[in-house]
Amino acid sequence: MKRVVITGIGTVTPLGNDIETTWDNLVNKRSGIRGITKFDPDGLVSTIAGELKGFSPDNYIPRKDILRIDPFVQYSFASAIMACEDAGLINQGDTAGPNKGVSRYAPTNPGILNSAGVVIGSSRGGIMSMESALEESLLNGKSYSAYLMSSSTISMAASYISIKLGIKGPAAGISTACSSGTSAIGEALRMIQGGRINIALAGGTEAPLCRFAVGGYAASGALSRDNNEPEKASRPYDRDRDGFVISEGAGVLVLEEVNHALERGAKIYAEVAGYGTSSDAFHQTQPDSEGEASAIRAALKDAGVTFTDVDYINAHATSTPLGDRAEAGAIRDVFGKKAENVHVSSCKSMLGHMLGAAGAVEAAITAISISRGIITPTINLKHPDTDCELNHVTEVLEKDIEVAVTNSFGFGGINSVLVLRRVHE
Numbered sequence: 319m320k321r322v323v324i325t326g327i328g329t330v331t332p333l334g335n336d337i338e339t340t341w342d343n344l345v346n347k348r349s350g351i352r353g354i355t356k357f358d359p360d361g362l363v364s365t366i367a368g369e370l371k372g373f374s375p376d377n378y379i380p381r382k383d384i385l386r387i388d389p390f391v392q393y394s395f396a397s398a399i400m401a402c403e404d405a406g407l408i409n410q411g412d413t414a415g416p417n418k419g420v421s422r423y424a425p426t427n428p429g430i431l432n433s434a435g436v437v438i439g440s441s442r443g444g445i446m447s448m449e450s451a452l453e454e455s456l457l458n459g460k461s462y463s464a465y466l467m468s469s470s471t472i473s474m475a476a477s478y479i480s481i482k483l484g485i486k487g488p489a490a491g492i493s494t495a496c497s498s499g500t501s502a503i504g505e506a507l508r509m510i511q512g513g514r515i516n517i518a519l520a521g522g523t524e525a526p527l528c529r530f531a532v533g534g535y536a537a538s539g540a541l542s543r544d545n546n547e548p549e550k551a552s553r554p555y556d557r558d559r560d561g562f563v564i565s566e567g568a569g570v571l572v573l574e575e576v577n578h579a580l581e582r583g584a585k586i587y588a589e590v591a592g593y594g595t596s597s598d599a600f601h602q603t604q605p606d607s608e609g610e611a612s613a614i615r616a617a618l619k620d621a622g623v624t625f626t627d628v629d630y631i632n633a634h635a636t637s638t639p640l641g642d643r644a645e646a647g648a649i650r651d652v653f654g655k656k657a658e659n660v661h662v663s664s665c666k667s668m669l670g671h672m673l674g675a676a677g678a679v680e681a682a683i684t685a686i687s688i689s690r691g692i693i694t695p696t697i698n699l700k701h702p703d704t705d706c707e708l709n710h711v712t713e714v715l716e717k718d719i720e721v722a723v724t725n726s727f728g729f730g731g732i733n734s735v736l737v738l739r740r741v742h743e
Contacts, residue, residue: 441524451466504734521571527566543561554642573590590736610648642706684736
């Protein structure tokens, strides 16, 4: 099968509206978690979240479109544009003059994008638009928008990117709960490996910060209630963890067949070497170590490596009591004694949990870790849970990384794992 590499990255996260700002805040151990401001959380048991700060869709999207598409589509499109720019696939035109907010993205080689693919994952899709429409209808008698159904469907993130960038290859929306972004990257990987396309935009997006979603996740017992100290609420693997912190954001990667990338002189972050999936077949919300271990093993096998080759694991590590324990068990099951040495950290300690976008952003961070030889730390891990004993990284660590694993596990026991590998020139 063909080899596939990452040549572009774009993100919007609670730590920054581009990948470099996000990275800088991660290595400086800054938390993006604050009290909720996007709506009045009064009466909810969890009133904290990872919100985007200062994000303006006007920098990327025409005003009329902003009114017609849900924020989850806006986030994915902004990330896709940044990823394409990073990969040298487009030149962005005027963003401040009279043409601001109109279609202004010029492909550097129109033929490349025309035949590319787009695969974007999301767990909740346009939940903010749906909640708003219901409120306006029930409380104020307002008619539904003609764009409500199209703007809120999960596949619209991929569709909008393809429409605006003229991408006529395969386009798909993936929804596998919190594994969605990772699943999207994995499925795009398969398309390129099989020779169907040479290049794809793949990732995940989520805009769940509305009363409906926050209240619903809280009702399931999944969210942290540590509202008094938001920056410390997300504490993966800590004995005092009490749930995840919900966040919004998006991450999109440019995946490219390696020879295609080399021929056009693209920079390469890392190779996406393996992809593994599994189902726990166990419970709607409770994770199972056996199913997670199966996905990790499948990804390693797909990459043609063994557990002894792995230097780093970017863990799913949501900060839930059951989830962290199950993942630690899966890692120990797969890696055995090696688990004492392989470095493990969690971006969610600072980013919170972006649901379907989490895996894509974490894959991006893992690729940069490989490229720069730096592992970002897990913060707030003050009292490690004895049931979660691993080689936790709690300070920035300089480390040559040849092979890394990034895990994503979702409600319903849907597991997706990627193996990334360093590319030597």
